[in-house]
Amino acid sequence: MxxxxxxxxxxxxxxxxxxxxxxxxxxxxxxxxxxxxxxxxxxxxxxxxxxxxxxxxxxxxxxxxxxxxxxxxxxxxxxxxxxxxxxxxxxxxxxxxxxxxxxxxxxxxxxxxxxxxxxxxxxxxxxxxxxxxxxxxxxxxxxxxxxxxxxxxxxxxxxxxxxxxxxxxxxxxxxxTTLFPETDPEERRKQRTLVYTGRLTSEKGAKVLFKAVPKLAENNIRVSFFGGWESQIATARARLQKRGLEKWVDFIEFRPSAEFHRALQRTGSIGVALLQDNFYNRYLTCPVKALDYLSHALPIIGSDLPSVHEVAGEAGAYLAPDDTAGLVQTATALLDDPENYRRATERSRDRARQLQxxxxxxxxxxxxxxxxxxxxx
Structure with a gap:
């Protein structure tokens, strides 16, 4: 064949x-x-x-x-x-x-x-x-x-x-998924950084994450966006500067796959996949961002939707798609507990093995x- x-x-x-x-x-x-x-x-x-x-x-x-x-x-x-x-x-x-x-x-x-x-x-x-x-x-x-x-x-x-x-x-x-070399979970946790990959659109959860930045900053948590085009990033940076929050957010434009994964291997503590609730996101999409996070054994905070559950499995903590307070609370609790965080990375690695x-x-x-x-x- x-x-x-x-x-x-x-x-x-x-x-x-x-x-x-x-x-x-x-x-x-x-x-x-x-x-x-x-x-x-x-x-x-x-x-x-x-x-x-x-x-x-x-x-x-x-x-x-x-x-x-x-x-x-x-x-x-x-x-x-x-x-x-x-x-x-x-x-x-x-x-x-x-x-x-x-x-x-x-x-x-x-x-x-x-x-x-x-x-x-x-x-x-x-x-x-x-x-x-x-x-x-x-x-x-x-x-x-x-x-x-x-x-x-x-x-x-x-x-x-x-x-x-x-x-x-x-x-x-x-x-x-691709199983990338394991990194020290404690070093990951200490970065206190949420990661978002893919297009900077409200439908995929970027707006919810931007809205949560002030409260995340109060808890000493940064955000890194991997994806988006130069014009989108410039607009987002300008809005963050007006609010005095630019130092809490990093942007990396779309990169070739190999370069993107090398950067993701060094950056981030938790992956965010707060897809908004619509028919497509609920039943039709396979969220690639969740697969990216699993490939690097990152714990996931995702929407309580069937499509996200199917990919993340037990590696995910699930919230309503617009729950910014829940996002801040869940991320803070996970990053403040070294043992709980380590177990979450193990669940992510186990799920990645299943989906290779x-x-x-x-x-x-x-x-x-x-x-x-x-x-x-």
């Missing part, structure tokens, strides 16, 4: 989407499966091996083959169709050697995936990162692109091999194998 993982975004694209595809493909290859990752080319002329080590923090694996395709350029737009068509032809070639399991979360590729399945020994799997077939849960305007993606999912998901879900509401195979990328890759391989066997029978 050959695995092919497809993502239309560019190699070395900032943020979690491409990093998750790389981690999944690398984990499958590390288990000995021939694995091909198809994505858009980036504008940087570095080698794949250099990028794996320096940007993603991963060692090259002989069974991992990365294909970076240039997009078609029309005026100022770069079309992903070129990536899909070239991946389609490459998968055709692979299918002449062995059965191929193709995984993608790009709905636009579903028609080609259904065509591959019909013509060749190819099984297609869709990794669902959202829920587009129905829009009853959306509180904002339903965009034309959402309706288009919903039509693609309704029409073509029945024509492929299966769906890989991230949350229990969808059938549960969360994204993974290799474990997820093994579950995907088992699921794909079972689907192939069922279809053969």
């Amino acid at each position: 050959i695995f092919a993982w497809l993502n239309k975004r560019a190699w070395k694209h900032p943020g979690p989407i491409v990093n998750m595809a790389v981690q999944n493909a690398h984990a499958l290859a590390s288990l000995g499966h021939e694995t091909h990752l198809f994505l858009s080319a980036s504008d940087v002329g570095s080698t794949v091996e250099e990028d794996l080590r320096d940007f993603y923090g991963l060692d090259p694996v002989k069974t991992l083959h990365i294909h970076r395709f240039e997009r078609w350029k029309i005026v100022r737009s770069k079309l992903a169709l070129a990536v899909f068509l070239r991946a389609y032809r490459a998968i055709q070639q692979l299918a002449r050697r062995d059965e191929v399991a193709v995984v993608t979360h790009d709905a636009t590729f579903l028609p080609l995936l259904a065509l591959l399945k019909r013509r060749l020994p190819v099984k297609g799997f869709y990794e669902a990162h959202d829920f587009y077939p129905a829009h009853f849960w959306r509180t904002d305007r339903v965009k034309v692109s959402y309706r288009r993606q919903g039509w693609l999912e309704r029409k073509f998901l029945p024509k492929i091999g299966g769906v890989i879900c991230l949350t229990r509401a969808q059938q549960d195979l969360p994204l993974g 990328w290799r474990n997820r890759a093994a579950q995907i391989a088992e699921f794909v194998g079972a689907r192939v066997a069922a279809n053969s029978a």
Whole structure:
């Protein structure tokens, strides 16, 4: 069985989407499966091996083959169709050697995936990162692109091999963790620093954390934000300066995965994942920030939502999403108690072991194998 993982975004694209595809493909290859990752080319002329080590923090694996395709350029737009068509032809070639399991979360590729399945020994799997077939849960305007993606999912998901879900509401195979070297819990605790990773948006809990800064400062607790763009950080800094709180908050812009994790290994005592309560955050998202915290054995203070529980498990302390007083109280109690803090880091490390990328890759391989066997029978 050959695995092919497809993502239309560019190699070395900032943020979690491409990093998750790389981690999944690398984990499958590390288990000995021939694995091909198809994505858009980036504008940087570095080698794949250099990028794996320096940007993603991963060692090259002989069974991992990365294909970076240039997009078609029309005026100022770069079309992903070129990536899909070239991946389609490459998968055709692979299918002449062995059965191929193709995984993608790009709905636009579903028609080609259904065509591959019909013509060749190819099984297609869709990794669902959202829920587009129905829009009853959306509180904002339903965009034309959402309706288009919903039509693609309704029409073509029945024509492929299966769906890989991230949350229990969808059938549960969360994204993974990387076990980074252990650090001294006491040194971590003494930093008295809450960490937030990802986009600086209210929906993901940034607003709640900003609101808690004055009370956190009274308890000698700092905050470090990993993520956000320069303009967002400048606005946030200006607001903190007006309140005389700028010395209690640090900002680090989006960084390559390897650089980000090196910084997180040195910084922070507790990870914060106070996602706001809506349908998407409750049932559809797999909070990557919680996976980041687990990877570094950080205790987690998170929203009392199913999606956060599913990832953090016993490593989390859970609050109402807007409970700033509870956030301050929980963080202070944990940081003021060395033994309790040490036990919390152990729970986080135990949960990270359960969610390692290799474990997820093994579950995907088992699921794909079972689907192939069922279809053969």
